[in-house]
Amino acid sequence: MSNPAKEILVIGLGLIGSSLAKAAKNKGLIVHGFDEDKNSLEEALNKNIIDSSFESLQDINDKSLVGKIEILIVAVSPRATQVVISELKNLWNTEITITETSSVKNQLNFDSPNNIIFSHPIAGSDKSGIGGIDEELFLNKKTIICNPYNANEAHLTKIKNFWQHALSMRVSEMSVKEHDLLFAMTSHLPHLISYALIDSIRLAEKDVGDNAGGGLKEFIRLSGSNPEMWKDIFELNEKNIIKSLASFQLSINNLLELITKIKEIPSSFSHSDILKNELEEIKKYKEDTF
Amino acid sequence: MSNPAKEILVIGLGLIGSSLAKAAKNKGLIVHGFDEDKNSLEEALNKNIIDSSFESLQDINDKSLVGKIEILIVAVSPRATQVVISELKNLWNTEITITETSSVKNQLNFDSPNNIIFSHPIAGSDKSGIGGIDEELFLNKKTIICNPYNANEAHLTKIKNFWQHALSMRVSEMSVKEHDLLFAMTSHLPHLISYALIDSIRLAEKDVGDNAGGGLKEFIRLSGSNPEMWKDIFELNEKNIIKSLASFQLSINNLLELITKIKEIPSSFSHSDILKNELEEIKKYKEDTF
Numbered sequence: 001m002s003n004p005a006k007e008i009l010v011i012g013l014g015l016i017g018s019s020l021a022k023a024a025k026n027k028g029l030i031v032h033g034f035d036e037d038k039n040s041l042e043e044a045l046n047k048n049i050i051d052s053s054f055e056s057l058q059d060i061n062d063k064s065l066v067g068k069i070e071i072l073i074v075a076v077s078p079r080a081t082q083v084v085i086s087e088l089k090n091l092w093n094t095e096i097t098i099t100e101t102s103s104v105k106n107q108l109n110f111d112s113p114n115n116i117i118f119s120h121p122i123a124g125s126d127k128s129g130i131g132g133i134d135e136e137l138f139l140n141k142k143t144i145i146c147n148p149y150n151a152n153e154a155h156l157t158k159i160k161n162f163w164q165h166a167l168s169m170r171v172s173e174m175s176v177k178e179h180d181l182l183f184a185m186t187s188h189l190p191h192l193i194s195y196a197l198i199d200s201i202r203l204a205e206k207d208v209g210d211n212a213g214g215g216l217k218e219f220i221r222l223s224g225s226n227p228e229m230w231k232d233i234f235e236l237n238e239k240n241i242i243k244s245l246a247s248f249q250l251s252i253n254n255l256l257e258l259i260t261k262i263k264e265i266p267s268s269f270s271h272s273d274i275l276k277n278e279l280e281e282i283k284k285y286k287e288d289t290f
Numbered sequence: 291m292s293n294p295a296k297e298i299l300v301i302g303l304g305l306i307g308s309s310l311a312k313a314a315k316n317k318g319l320i321v322h323g324f325d326e327d328k329n330s331l332e333e334a335l336n337k338n339i340i341d342s343s344f345e346s347l348q349d350i351n352d353k354s355l356v357g358k359i360e361i362l363i364v365a366v367s368p369r370a371t372q373v374v375i376s377e378l379k380n381l382w383n384t385e386i387t388i389t390e391t392s393s394v395k396n397q398l399n400f401d402s403p404n405n406i407i408f409s410h411p412i413a414g415s416d417k418s419g420i421g422g423i424d425e426e427l428f429l430n431k432k433t434i435i436c437n438p439y440n441a442n443e444a445h446l447t448k449i450k451n452f453w454q455h456a457l458s459m460r461v462s463e464m465s466v467k468e469h470d471l472l473f474a475m476t477s478h479l480p481h482l483i484s485y486a487l488i489d490s491i492r493l494a495e496k497d498v499g500d501n502a503g504g505g506l507k508e509f510i511r512l513s514g515s516n517p518e519m520w521k522d523i524f525e526l527n528e529k530n531i532i533k534s535l536a537s538f539q540l541s542i543n544n545l546l547e548l549i550t551k552i553k554e555i556p557s558s559f560s561h562s563d564i565l566k567n568e569l570e571e572i573k574k575y576k577e578d579t580f
Contacts, residue, residue: 122503190505200537202575209579213412215480218508220580227569234549247490259524279517282485285492290510
């Protein structure tokens with residue numbers, strides 16, 4: 001096995017930060033931690049999720065950490081990520097590799113530090129906070145990395161090694177633009193749709209609880225995601241979400257026009273047959289793709 | 291334990307019919323079966339899913355079965371349900387209790403036979419056909435029954451006993467109208483949305499396969515459902531699905547207006563705070579309800 005970093009620092013000990021801290025510790029890494037919430041920080045220490053703690057971002061923003069900490073991971077909300085990394089300017093352009101775990105990236109805008117690489121470990125839960133810790137959250141999943149500031153091969157290799165060997169994940173690279181559009185389609189829109197579907201059931205004031213079939217289960221789960229984080233994601237990735245929503249609406253409308261038989265089709269076809277063909281093509285795409 | 295029927299006949303040995311036949315046999319019932327597909331019928335016999343088979347609907351439409359078969363269950367597609375039950379007129383208004391398992395009921399329209407009760411065992415799978423058989427498919431789940439023709443207490447008790455004791459399900463009763471609206475909201479619309487979401491990803495021609503996070507998983511699963519059956523359900527429950535879709539669109543639009551900050555709100559509030567509150571209320575409803 002390639003050698004992952006020996007000593008890392010995790011800022012933000014919520015679901016993502018605490019889960020990856022614990023997983024890295026299990027692989028033998030030394031893990032330092034910081035959270036502005038003192039209770040979370042204390043819990044992380046008491047539960048042996050981290051080996052030692054920092055007191056403040058000011059203490060972390062210290063060049064003397066260079067040569068000691070190999071990777072610094074910022075695992076806070078998408079908006080706070082910009083703020084936290086901006087407060088660590090003394091560590092920019094050093095040998096420490098700085099990364100972060102935000103689900104949306106276009107809001108991250110730094111003055112080209114050559115040691116910052118973005119990461120998105122694709123895993124989540126409707127749980128949030130250190131209470132939701134799951135050391136297997138990332139196991140065998142995938143991390144996307146984006147390298148908008150052209151960090152050099154040494155930083156790239158270090159980050160890839162970390163995700164692959166300390167967290168047992170696959171790694172692939174794409175641009176920030178690709179990332180944000182792709183995750184608008186595959187994650188952000190599904191969350192928005194789930195919130196809206198459960199909201200529409202709420203507003204219907206029907207007693208559905210006991211009658212929700214399997215088809216509703218995942219919508220229910222997603223609609224219980226962390227509102228603070230998802231508000232940020234929806235706002236920050238607004239354009240891509242609207243783009244994805246527009247495509248979704250086209251597909252809904254196409255199916256609806258077939259269901260209601262108002263679509264203009266050649267007279268030699270039937271709406272029912274075309275509807276069935278459409279559903280079959282979607283099913284086939286699903287089977288070929290996922 | 292109350293006594294479920296001793297001898298039943300299942301027409302249609304797809305996923306639902308074969309799964310319930312096997313589960314009932316496991317509880318000691320004698321299960322006869324019929325499927326117009328000879329291969330399925332033979333497979334059901336060979337795999338001991340049914341005890342004996344009928345050759346045709348004509349053979350089943352025979353008064354001499356009265357006193358022998360206690361419950362006849364029609365487990366075919368929503369449209370075929372109307373046809374099959376219509377071909378069994380000799381068994382109408384007899385001691386045999388006739389039921390069916392369609393996910394949509396408003397298309398079922400018979401001349402008030404006093405022994406027909408509708409059932410909807412709420413369970414499903416993206417698998418279909420006898421190959422998807424799962425004798426635990428219904429275990430501890432729920433069956434809705436509708437009694438539009440006022441079948442008497444003896445029929446009702448027999449059907450309830452069957453679902454409760456032969457299939458280990460909970461039973462509750464509602465009207466056909468309530469049933470079709472409720473399942474438009476909790477099952478049919480989620481399926482339509484899932485087909486449309488996966489369709490929109492298909493049409494985007496992006497390579498997403500490996501990058502689908504957990505949020506997409508259930509949409510993927512639902513979009514692989516049986517097109518033949520779902521075309522029927524969408525068409526037959528069109529009005530309720532449109533009603534549910536309209537409510538969903540209102541909720542999407544509300545969230546979208548908050549995300550894009552174009553909603554008219556009092557100047558003392560912020561769009562972000564209202565968006566977060568909305569998401570929190572939806573999450574709270576989800577936690578209180580499901």
